[in-house]
Structures are given as C-alpha cells and as structure tokens.
Amino acid sequence: MITFGCPDRTGIVARISSFLAEAGGWIVEAAYHTDLETGWFFTRQEVRADSLPFDVTELRARFAGVARSLGAESDWSVHDTSERRRVVILVSREGHCLYDLLGRVASGELDVDVRAVIGNHASLGDITEAHGIPFHHVPFAPGEKAAAFARVRELVDEHEPHAVVLARFMQILPPELCEAWAGRALNIHHSFLPSFIGARPYHQAHTRGVKLVGATCHYVTADLDAGPIIEQDVIRVGHADSVADMVRKGRDIEKVTLARGLRWHLENRVLVHGNRTVVF
Amino acid sequence: MITFGCPDRTGIVARISSFLAEAGGWIVEAAYHTDLETGWFFTRQEVRADSLPFDVTELRARFAGVARSLGAESDWSVHDTSERRRVVILVSREGHCLYDLLGRVASGELDVDVRAVIGNHASLGDITEAHGIPFHHVPFAPGEKAAAFARVRELVDEHEPHAVVLARFMQILPPELCEAWAGRALNIHHSFLPSFIGARPYHQAHTRGVKLVGATCHYVTADLDAGPIIEQDVIRVGHADSVADMVRKGRDIEKVTLARGLRWHLENRVLVHGNRTVVF
Amino acid sequence: MITFGCPDRTGIVARISSFLAEAGGWIVEAAYHTDLETGWFFTRQEVRADSLPFDVTELRARFAGVARSLGAESDWSVHDTSERRRVVILVSREGHCLYDLLGRVASGELDVDVRAVIGNHASLGDITEAHGIPFHHVPFAPGEKAAAFARVRELVDEHEPHAVVLARFMQILPPELCEAWAGRALNIHHSFLPSFIGARPYHQAHTRGVKLVGATCHYVTADLDAGPIIEQDVIRVGHADSVADMVRKGRDIEKVTLARGLRWHLENRVLVHGNRTVVF
Amino acid sequence: MITFGCPDRTGIVARISSFLAEAGGWIVEAAYHTDLETGWFFTRQEVRADSLPFDVTELRARFAGVARSLGAESDWSVHDTSERRRVVILVSREGHCLYDLLGRVASGELDVDVRAVIGNHASLGDITEAHGIPFHHVPFAPGEKAAAFARVRELVDEHEPHAVVLARFMQILPPELCEAWAGRALNIHHSFLPSFIGARPYHQAHTRGVKLVGATCHYVTADLDAGPIIEQDVIRVGHADSVADMVRKGRDIEKVTLARGLRWHLENRVLVHGNRTVVF
Structure with a gap:
C-alpha cells in the first residue's frame, strides 16, 4: 500500500495511477x-x-522515481500489509480499553500481534496473560520515574512495534520517548480536546457543567494532549450525572474511539500534516 | 408552575406534594x-x-409558607404559564438562527411573542418584518458602542422580555447588561465550550484539527463564554472540510441547540445553581 | 427501592412521599x-x-397498604438493592458482548454476580473461565433443540437469575421459556428495530442501502424481535462499507446498548407497560 | 464535473486521470x-x-470516447456546475422544511434558483412570496387528484428543474410522475426507513416504543418509501415524549436531512446503483 503527500499540481493522480x-x-x-x-x-x-509482477521492495524502489518526479522527497511510504502489525500496549489500573482491544484481537476483528502489555500497576496482568500475552509490571515509584521509563522503553523497543498504545496509561511520556515513538505512539485522552487538557478531565467537565463528554485519540507529542487528533467522539450527560457517572459513560466512548484510531493507524489510513491529520 | 431549590433533607417531596x-x-x-x-x-x-381553587397570586402567597418551612428563602418561583412569553432577539448578519426561530414561531411550534428583533446590521430586517415583527437597526460604529448598547437596552427593556436571545449577535454585552439581564440573556456560541472561547471558533477548530464541531447555548454572564451551559450538541467534520464547510455544518447545530435551550428556558425547565444548570 | 404503577389521579405522589x-x-x-x-x-x-426503622420485608408489608389505597393491586414492587443481582449469560460464537460484560464486571463497573455462561458453541469457554465463571457448553444439534433448551433452562433456573442475557445467542427461545423468563430475559438485536427483524439484519441493511445501522436491547417475548424496547443506538455507515464493515461497526453499538439496557434492568429502572417501557 | 460508473477493471483511474x-x-x-x-x-x-482549453460541450464529446473505451455506454455524465441549479419545491401544510430551505437560499448557503413552490394548501404562500418566489396553490380535492397532479406536473416541468423536492408534501406521486422525474424527485420521509413506511410514522414509532426517531431523504420511486436512500439521521426520544413531542423533535432531523440530501444531489455527489446510492 502506498501513502503519499506532495505539493499539489495537475497530473499527480495521472502519474501515480498510470x-x-x-x-x-x-x-x-x-x-x-x-x-x-x-x-x-x-x-x-x-x-x-x-x-x-514484483515484490514490495521492488515496488518501493520503482515508486521512488515517481515520487521524486512529483517533488515528494520523503513524504511517502510503501507499506507491506502482509506483514502483521506489532503492537505494545501501556496501561495503568483502568482496564476498559485493554479489555476492549484484547476482545477485538481474540475475535479476529483486529488482526494484530500484541507483543506485550506493560503496566505501572500489576492489576491487569491476569487478563493479559489469559490471552497468552506477556505482561510486564514496571512500577513508577516516586523519584524513579526516569529509570521506569528507561525500562518501559527497553521493553517496547525490542518489538519494533508499529504502534505503542497508551490505553489509559496515566504517566506523561518524557520528551525523548515522544521523539523516539513519533507517529507511532497513540494516546486516548478522556475529554473532547482541546477542552480539559491534563489531569482529571471528567472533574473539570463536571465543574464546567457541560452537556456532553468526549474522548480523543491522538498521536503523542511532547506537548501534553496537543498532538494531532485521529478520532473523537462524545456522549451525552446531564445534571443527574455525578463525576462517577461521567467516568462510567465516558469509558464507552474512550474504548471505541481508541479502537477506531488504532485500526486506522495500523491500516496506514492516517497521514499527519503539521498538527492535523488526514484520515482516509 | 413551581420551581424550587433548597438544602436537601427528608420530607421535602412529601411537604410540597401534600x-x-x-x-x-x-x-x-x-x-x-x-x-x-x-x-x-x-x-x-x-x-x-x-x-x-385559587389564582396564581394566591398560590404564590401560600407556597411562600411551604418554602420558608423548608429553608428556601428566595430560591423558588411560581410561574404563570398562561402568560405568553415575551422574547427579544438580537442579531448581526448571520440569519440562520433567526430564520429558524421565526419558522418555529410561525408554525406555532414555539408559542411565544417575539416583540422585536434588533440588528447591528440591517440585513435581516426584511425577513423579520415579513413576519410582522418590528426590526430595529442599531449600528455599532467604532467609538459609539456605549451609545449603541444604551439604545439596545432601551429597545429591549421596554418589553420586559422573559428572554433576550443573542442569535449570533456578534457584540460582547457590557457587564451592566449582563447584570441587568442575568438569567434571561441566552447566547449561542459556535463551539463546544469550553473549547474555542472568543472569536472565530471554527478557525480555531480547523487549526486544531478536531473531528467534531459543536455549539453551546448558555446564559450570558460578564465572563465571556463562561456562563452556565443549557445545551450543547456536535456534528462530525473531517479533513476534507474547510473552515467554510465547518461554518456551514456548524450552523445546523447552532440553530437547533439555541432553539432547544430557548424552549427549555421559557418553559422554566432550567434551574441555575452556581455555574451549572439543572434542565428538567 | 420501590417501583410502582397505577391509574393516575391527584395525590399519589403526596401519598407515597408522605x-x-x-x-x-x-x-x-x-x-x-x-x-x-x-x-x-x-x-x-x-x-x-x-x-x-424497619427491614425490606416490613417495608413491603407496609407499602402494600399504600398501594392498595391507590388502586395498584399488583403493579408495584419493593426491591432489596443490597441483594447482589444474579445474571446468567447465553452466547453463541460472537464474543464481543460477552467480552464487554465480563470487562465491566471485572472492573467493578457492573457489580453483579455472573453465575454462569452457557454457549451453544464451546469457543467462548476459555475467556469465561479465565474470569472464574462456570461455562456450560450445550450443543444445539439438529433435531435436538427441545432437549438442548430443556438443558439450558435447567442450567439457568437453578440460579434464579434477575436477568437472563442473550448476548448474541443465535437461537430463538421457545414460547415456554419466553413465558418462564418474562420480564427477565434481555436480548440484543443487531438492528434498529422494527427494521430488519429476524436473520442477518446487516445483510438486509446493506441491501436496503441504509446510512445508519443500529442495535436494540429488548425484553424477549414469544413474538420474535417484537418485545418491549429498553434501549437503542445507531452508528453511521456509508457506501464504502461492506456487510463485513457493517457487522464490525455494529458490534460497537450492540455491546454498549446491551450493557446500558442490562444496567437499567438490574437497577429496576425499567417499567414495562404494554409493549412500551418507561426507563427511569 | 464528471460522474462515471462502469464495470471495475485495472487502469480505469489511470485512463480518466490521464x-x-x-x-x-x-x-x-x-x-x-x-x-x-x-x-x-x-x-x-x-x-x-x-x-x-475547451468548453463543457467539447469535454462531453471528448470524454465520450474515454467512457466508451472503458465499457461505460451510458452510465456517466458531464455536468456544467456554472449552470445554476433549478429547484421546484412541493409542500403541504407543514412548513419547517420549506422555511429551512428558504433560509439557506436567502443566506447564500444554498446557491440555487428556487423557481416555484407548489402547495396543496395555501398556508405557505406568504412566506414563499416574501422571498420573491412564485407560489402556486393546487388544491387536491377528493376525486380530482389526477387533474391536480396534471397541474402540478405542468407547473414543475416548465422549469426543467434539476430537483423536485417533496418537502413534506403529503400526496403520493402517481407512477407516471415518479417515472418522469426519476432521479430528480427527492422526498423526506419522517422515519428511519425501512421502519414505519407510509402514513403517520411518528404514531407508529410511539406505539412500538422506539428510543430514537429518524428521517430519511430518498429518491422517489413508484414503490412507496422504498427508493434509494441518500441520507438518514436520528434523534433520541424517551418515554416522556408524546407523539406530539416526537413530531416536534423529528422536525429538526427532517429539515437538516433533507437539506443535506438536496445539496449532495445538486452537487452531483449522489450516484444511484440499483436501489443503493454512492454519496461522494
């Protein structure tokens, strides 16, 4: 599969399709x-x-000439979709997104290779291992975050994953990890960004008295909750909903929003341009 | 109709319903x-x-005793729904919300008395007058805003309206008008607040690359776009939508969100508590 | 908790609340x-x-007098919410609803006692047992449906469940089971009823060219897919969606619609009246 | 603009884009x-x-060769978008869709030429004429339907409209008009088709106890409410909504669904294939 970007001019489609x-x-x-x-x-x-009549390596080599002729030096890729996508999932204590992803994988809906799940708490280890997937518990003790992140990086990088999924992982990635995993690290934020950036968004939403709560799947960048948005969704709440109700209702949006974003990412449907995304 | 608020305790419902x-x-x-x-x-x-067996004045007098016994000094009202609701609408150049409201009034769906429409531009005068409603053009020339607002206030206050509707009125109300019309002035903001407060929210939304745009109907307070929210809604947008497309799609949400909020307000369904609303 | 229905007249609220x-x-x-x-x-x-100052049995006895005085012979209940709700889940091969429910139970979001899962296929046994819940495989061989249903009934009834959940159980309950479990058996139908009753609703939806697909959680009655509706939801589809895409997208609606319906049922929020429901 | 359909094979895009x-x-x-x-x-x-370097006639002539070479005898069109779209609107008594369309036209959002509005009741004449558009009242007296439809046809056909919009026109078009206006007559049906075909869909919806009501914009065919669907949408209702409430809430969906469908039709975004549509 080919994804491609270049300055617009006439004849690009003709050139590529020919x-x-x-x-x-x-x-x-x-x-x-x-x-x-x-x-x-x-x-x-x-x-x-x-x-x-040729393989993906040859396609890549030949397409390079087309790309060059259209002024696209680097903003294109040829992806081999026969290669199974490798995924590593980072979690904390909240399991709804992990559950949802494991269910999709188990049923074959999401045909990916979950190489590992890493948690800063141990509580989601059992369900992970019940699926035959290795679980690594990396505690984030106060004062030892740097070491913990180094360990996480090691555990992630050995798999060269196509996606690093922060499935309600409650730790903020340090800039060097944002850099290392740029374009591959997906987060689910439990608000309709740019509303309620940062901690406890449902509390913020409750205080503001909004009538809908949302979830945002986005690429992780060094700017907290400000990376390119892949997908968003919302669900209605009302005056009778406590913060706990909002948290509960919001989970149903978080998990499907993350799953959609991850699917599109792994199918190479998401092209990033500046801080915006094209989702084909 | 009675709306009522007081500190919670046992027996309130029994007291009122008895x-x-x-x-x-x-x-x-x-x-x-x-x-x-x-x-x-x-x-x-x-x-x-x-x-x-008695009229609304007598009901109010009698209920005062019930309210007092429950510790509600002032946080209750008895509304006479036989009194037709008076509404004044403030507009600028964008007519979709005005059109929508006039259509609802003309069909009898919204059974209210629109006493006047006031515009800082003249362009919506014809459609207003085609409905037999007086239109007042109050220009907002640079340096003459204070005088213009004084004139608007005069034109509004003579009707003692139950609602002053800012139907895409693009001027920021001065604090004294926010005060004078507290709890009666409704605005429609063209974003999903608290995202994109202030000017040109669709441009802000486009720049941020959000996947849904929204609209918020709220009470006007001296804090810009920060008043109690009555109703919100969203509509999906994508990478193919220009700012102009977002503006167009957003209009369909703005007008229905405003119409819902206004209906609930006029039916005394909206109880404000701090910066949040209960919408019965 | 009390749920109650009777012919309307003045003074009911006063009587109950007093x-x-x-x-x-x-x-x-x-x-x-x-x-x-x-x-x-x-x-x-x-x-x-x-x-x-008294227990639930005494409350029930005392409330009987109130109910009688209001003309409600039988259309009321006093529920003891301290009694943990017992649930039995029936499944076939599709696991997304089961996964979703088990995830909610595991996280404590749905605080119920899943006593057993019964499948006409064995494939969902592992995930069930990974949660420490007994799984019973009851094959539905051709010509042996009656015996199979008798076995299912036995396995269900020993738990006296508050809810029998047909979580994409692909067998049609015989009338005697509909009767035995009346008001307790919940089904999730994979269409926006009354559209596309019966088999292969996504195929029907694709053929008709609809632009949204839906899911319906309803009480099971002897009339196929015609029981009282508890909850419905929809998701957008388009011309590019194959039947398989609709199936995939629909699953995300099915599972949340079922989960919402089940929660409301177990919290005694659903009052059935004829073929309609009141959902408090 | 070109719309085109043919049996799939390799090289079509290359041929057209080249x-x-x-x-x-x-x-x-x-x-x-x-x-x-x-x-x-x-x-x-x-x-x-x-x-x-040539005009639309020449483009059409030249493209005919391309189409022929790809096996598309007739399933293509070249549209001149500089030609302003002509629209005739048929109405009855309910004005919300007409209001909505006129508002969009007046604001320039929908840049079309509404040549005439035809009503089987006279009540929407004033608002139509306030927009400078001719209104024709064609009564449908019992026993005189055929003559009335003949008159409607005459009034419509003289404008050779790109779209004949049944904006809650409550009369069923006779087969010969369905034929004459095939692919150009758009209806808005006030239900989520195929649910609740025919008369009084909101009553049907209320009786069935659905939790969402919908609207469907579709091409008119001789089969009642069974033509190709262009667009659908839904809105949530609950047990507290009477039929009148459903009617009111439904209107907000009807008008935007019709407006979207009409816009797409006039922009030649809708390609019909059998009883399904591709909406680009």
Whole structure:
C-alpha cells in the first residue's frame, strides 16, 4: 500500500495511477485529498500484491522515481500489509480499553500481534496473560520515574512495534520517548480536546457543567494532549450525572474511539500534516 | 408552575406534594433532583391551573409558607404559564438562527411573542418584518458602542422580555447588561465550550484539527463564554472540510441547540445553581 | 427501592412521599411519569435502607397498604438493592458482548454476580473461565433443540437469575421459556428495530442501502424481535462499507446498548407497560 | 464535473486521470469507489472549467470516447456546475422544511434558483412570496387528484428543474410522475426507513416504543418509501415524549436531512446503483 503527500499540481493522480496501471496493479481502495489552505496533496492507494509482477521492495524502489518526479522527497511510504502489525500496549489500573482491544484481537476483528502489555500497576496482568500475552509490571515509584521509563522503553523497543498504545496509561511520556515513538505512539485522552487538557478531565467537565463528554485519540507529542487528533467522539450527560457517572459513560466512548484510531493507524489510513491529520 | 431549590433533607417531596394535593392540584409533570456534591435539592412541578381553587397570586402567597418551612428563602418561583412569553432577539448578519426561530414561531411550534428583533446590521430586517415583527437597526460604529448598547437596552427593556436571545449577535454585552439581564440573556456560541472561547471558533477548530464541531447555548454572564451551559450538541467534520464547510455544518447545530435551550428556558425547565444548570 | 404503577389521579405522589417521610426514609433518587394516553402513573423511589426503622420485608408489608389505597393491586414492587443481582449469560460464537460484560464486571463497573455462561458453541469457554465463571457448553444439534433448551433452562433456573442475557445467542427461545423468563430475559438485536427483524439484519441493511445501522436491547417475548424496547443506538455507515464493515461497526453499538439496557434492568429502572417501557 | 460508473477493471483511474491531465484539467476534488459485490466502479471528478482549453460541450464529446473505451455506454455524465441549479419545491401544510430551505437560499448557503413552490394548501404562500418566489396553490380535492397532479406536473416541468423536492408534501406521486422525474424527485420521509413506511410514522414509532426517531431523504420511486436512500439521521426520544413531542423533535432531523440530501444531489455527489446510492 502506498501513502503519499506532495505539493499539489495537475497530473499527480495521472502519474501515480498510470504507474500502477502499467505495472498491472489492481487498486482495491484509493483516496485523494487536497488541502486547499496549504496546497498539499495526499493520497492512499491500496494495491493487491498478487496483481503486481514484483515484490514490495521492488515496488518501493520503482515508486521512488515517481515520487521524486512529483517533488515528494520523503513524504511517502510503501507499506507491506502482509506483514502483521506489532503492537505494545501501556496501561495503568483502568482496564476498559485493554479489555476492549484484547476482545477485538481474540475475535479476529483486529488482526494484530500484541507483543506485550506493560503496566505501572500489576492489576491487569491476569487478563493479559489469559490471552497468552506477556505482561510486564514496571512500577513508577516516586523519584524513579526516569529509570521506569528507561525500562518501559527497553521493553517496547525490542518489538519494533508499529504502534505503542497508551490505553489509559496515566504517566506523561518524557520528551525523548515522544521523539523516539513519533507517529507511532497513540494516546486516548478522556475529554473532547482541546477542552480539559491534563489531569482529571471528567472533574473539570463536571465543574464546567457541560452537556456532553468526549474522548480523543491522538498521536503523542511532547506537548501534553496537543498532538494531532485521529478520532473523537462524545456522549451525552446531564445534571443527574455525578463525576462517577461521567467516568462510567465516558469509558464507552474512550474504548471505541481508541479502537477506531488504532485500526486506522495500523491500516496506514492516517497521514499527519503539521498538527492535523488526514484520515482516509 | 413551581420551581424550587433548597438544602436537601427528608420530607421535602412529601411537604410540597401534600401542599399541592390538599389544594387539589393536578400535577401534569414533576421532576426532582438532588445534587449530592452540594447537597442541594431541586424540583419543578407543573400544575393545572384549573385544578386549583385559587389564582396564581394566591398560590404564590401560600407556597411562600411551604418554602420558608423548608429553608428556601428566595430560591423558588411560581410561574404563570398562561402568560405568553415575551422574547427579544438580537442579531448581526448571520440569519440562520433567526430564520429558524421565526419558522418555529410561525408554525406555532414555539408559542411565544417575539416583540422585536434588533440588528447591528440591517440585513435581516426584511425577513423579520415579513413576519410582522418590528426590526430595529442599531449600528455599532467604532467609538459609539456605549451609545449603541444604551439604545439596545432601551429597545429591549421596554418589553420586559422573559428572554433576550443573542442569535449570533456578534457584540460582547457590557457587564451592566449582563447584570441587568442575568438569567434571561441566552447566547449561542459556535463551539463546544469550553473549547474555542472568543472569536472565530471554527478557525480555531480547523487549526486544531478536531473531528467534531459543536455549539453551546448558555446564559450570558460578564465572563465571556463562561456562563452556565443549557445545551450543547456536535456534528462530525473531517479533513476534507474547510473552515467554510465547518461554518456551514456548524450552523445546523447552532440553530437547533439555541432553539432547544430557548424552549427549555421559557418553559422554566432550567434551574441555575452556581455555574451549572439543572434542565428538567 | 420501590417501583410502582397505577391509574393516575391527584395525590399519589403526596401519598407515597408522605408514607416514606413518616418512616424517615431518605429518598436518594425519585422519578415520576404519567402516560397521558393510557392515564397511567409510574414512579421509582430509591430509599436509603439505613434511613428506615424497619427491614425490606416490613417495608413491603407496609407499602402494600399504600398501594392498595391507590388502586395498584399488583403493579408495584419493593426491591432489596443490597441483594447482589444474579445474571446468567447465553452466547453463541460472537464474543464481543460477552467480552464487554465480563470487562465491566471485572472492573467493578457492573457489580453483579455472573453465575454462569452457557454457549451453544464451546469457543467462548476459555475467556469465561479465565474470569472464574462456570461455562456450560450445550450443543444445539439438529433435531435436538427441545432437549438442548430443556438443558439450558435447567442450567439457568437453578440460579434464579434477575436477568437472563442473550448476548448474541443465535437461537430463538421457545414460547415456554419466553413465558418462564418474562420480564427477565434481555436480548440484543443487531438492528434498529422494527427494521430488519429476524436473520442477518446487516445483510438486509446493506441491501436496503441504509446510512445508519443500529442495535436494540429488548425484553424477549414469544413474538420474535417484537418485545418491549429498553434501549437503542445507531452508528453511521456509508457506501464504502461492506456487510463485513457493517457487522464490525455494529458490534460497537450492540455491546454498549446491551450493557446500558442490562444496567437499567438490574437497577429496576425499567417499567414495562404494554409493549412500551418507561426507563427511569 | 464528471460522474462515471462502469464495470471495475485495472487502469480505469489511470485512463480518466490521464485524459484530464493531458487536457491540463485541474482536479479540485476526486472520489472513487468500487462496489466489491457488484464489481462496479464509480468516480466523481470535479475539474476547474478554466483549467481546460475547451468548453463543457467539447469535454462531453471528448470524454465520450474515454467512457466508451472503458465499457461505460451510458452510465456517466458531464455536468456544467456554472449552470445554476433549478429547484421546484412541493409542500403541504407543514412548513419547517420549506422555511429551512428558504433560509439557506436567502443566506447564500444554498446557491440555487428556487423557481416555484407548489402547495396543496395555501398556508405557505406568504412566506414563499416574501422571498420573491412564485407560489402556486393546487388544491387536491377528493376525486380530482389526477387533474391536480396534471397541474402540478405542468407547473414543475416548465422549469426543467434539476430537483423536485417533496418537502413534506403529503400526496403520493402517481407512477407516471415518479417515472418522469426519476432521479430528480427527492422526498423526506419522517422515519428511519425501512421502519414505519407510509402514513403517520411518528404514531407508529410511539406505539412500538422506539428510543430514537429518524428521517430519511430518498429518491422517489413508484414503490412507496422504498427508493434509494441518500441520507438518514436520528434523534433520541424517551418515554416522556408524546407523539406530539416526537413530531416536534423529528422536525429538526427532517429539515437538516433533507437539506443535506438536496445539496449532495445538486452537487452531483449522489450516484444511484440499483436501489443503493454512492454519496461522494
């Protein structure tokens, strides 16, 4: 599969589609978008591998020429979708997102390879291991956060994951990890960003008296809760809902919002441009 | 109709409902809520006037005793729903909310008396007058805002309206008007507050790359866009939506959110407590 | 907790609330509704047990007099919320609803006692037992359905469950089981009823070209998919969604719709009246 | 703008985009879809007219060759978007959809030419004429329906409209009009089709006790309420909502659903394939 971005001009689609047609490529799904403000063109082309007379490495090499001719030096990728996506999940105590993801994996809906789950608490170890997935407990004792994060990094990086999922992991990633996992670390924030950044968003929401609460799946950047948004959703609340009710209702939005964002990310449907995303 | 708030304790419902039952009052609709955090009790009782052996003035006098015995000095009202609600609408150039309200009034859905529409531009005069409603054009020339607001106040206050509706009125009310119309001035803000307070919220939303845009109907207070929220709603947007598309989609949410908020306000369904609302 | 229905007349609220107030009952949550078409009154009163000077049996005995005086012979109940709710879940092969419920139970969000899970396939046995819950595999071989249902009934009835949850159980309950479990058997149907009754609703939805798919949680009656509706929800689909995509998207609605319906049922929030429900 | 459908095969996109690129065409927006079940390919290409060295007639002539070479005999169109869309609206007594459309036209949001409004009642004449649009009252007296429809047809057809909008027009079009206006007549049905076909859908919805009510914008065919669906939406209702409340809440969904459907139709975003639609 090809994802591609370059400055917009006439003939880009013709150039790319002719390249694929000449190679006999059968396009399963294609999407295009031009951002009029920045004059940037985006596309995603899903091609059946068996329709091409060469392998993915050769496709990458040949497509490089097309990309160069269109002025896209680096803003493109050729992904091998036959390679199973590797995922590492970071959790704390709240298990609803982890449960939801494990259920999707177990049923085959989300056909990925969850290599490990890492928790700063041990409480979600049993359910993880019941799925045959290794669980690592890395405590975050006061004053030992740096060491803990170093350990987490080690445990994550050995798998070279396509996605590092912060599934209600309540620790703020240090800048070097944001950097190392840029474009691969997904967080679910339990508010409709940019409302209620930071801690205890449901408490903030209750105090403000909002009539809907939300959840936001976004890429993690060094700026807290300010990374590119992949997906958001909301659910209605009312005056009769206590903070605990909001927390409970919000969970149902958090887990589906994270699952949607993760699926799109792993299917290479999300193209980041500045602080915005194109989701094909 | 009675709306009532007091510190929670046992026996409030019994006291109020016994009072009404003894008078033969037929309760059409009743709602109760206890806010556990503040320990405050709220109720709204809609009673058929013709089921009572006395008029609304007498009901008010008698109920005062009940209220006093429950520790509610001032936090209650008896409303005469036979009195038609008077409304004044403030507009600027954008007409979708005005159109929507006028359509509801014309069809009888919203059975209120729109006494006047006041615009800082003249462009919505024709449609207003086509409904037989007086339109006042009050220009807001630079340096003459104070005089303009004084004129607006005069035009509004002569009607003693139950609601002053800022239907995309693009001027910020001065503190003295916020005070004068406290609990009666409703604004529709074109974002999901507290996100994107202030000017050009759709531009802010586009820049942030959110996946939903919203609208908020709230009471106007001296704190910009920070008054008690009555109602909110959202609509989905995506990467293909320009700011203009967001503006267009957002309008459909703004107008229904404002209409719902206004209806509830005029039916005395909205009880304000601190900066939050109970909407029965 | 008391749920109560009777023909509407003046003084019902006064009668009930005075009874509770005289006993010193602290009302945690109260809701009232009058159905104007049928002239029927409904209420639900949640009272703190420790605020009453007698136990639930005595409350029931005393309240019987109140109920009789209001003309409610049988349409009321006093529920002891300190008694943990017993639940039996019936499943087939699709696990998303079961996963979701088990996750809620494991996290304490749904504080119920899942006594058993019964499957006509064995595939969901492992995840059930990983939660320490007994799993019974009851195959439904052709020609042996009656025997299979007899076995299911036996396995269910020994627990006297407050709820029998058909969590995507793909067998149609025979009339005698509908009867035996009337008001306790909840089904999740994977369409927005009354659209697409019966088999393969997502295929039906795809053929019809709808733009939203839905899910319906309802009480099971002898009339297929026609029982009283407790909760419904929908999710947007489009022309690019295959039946498989609709199935996948629909699951996220099915599981939350079932979970909400089950919670409300177990909290005695659902009062059935004819084929409609009041959900307090 | 080009809309196009043909049996799927490799190279279609390359063929079309190369044709446009060679002519220097600047593609403003492009969308593609392959329906895997029927093996049918769809595209919509919006090209800036001033980027082409020839006019729309010549584009149509030249594109015919491309279409033929791809096996699309008739399933394509070249639309001149500089031609203002002509619309005729049919109404009865309920004005919310008409109001909404007129408001969108007046504000410039919907830049179309409403040539006439035709009502079987006279009540919406004033608001129509206040917008400078001719209103025709065509009574549908018992026994004179055929003559009335003949008159309606005459009044509609003289404008050769791009869309005939049944904006809560309560008469069922006779088959010959469905035929004559095939693909151009849009109806808004006040239910979530296929639920509650025919008369009084809100009454049907209330009787069934649904928890959401909906609206459906669809092309009119001779089969009542069974034409291809363009857009649908829903709004939540509850036990406290009477039929009148459902009617009121439903209106807010009807009007925006119709407006969205009409906009997409007029922008040639809707491609009909069998009884389903592709909405680009």
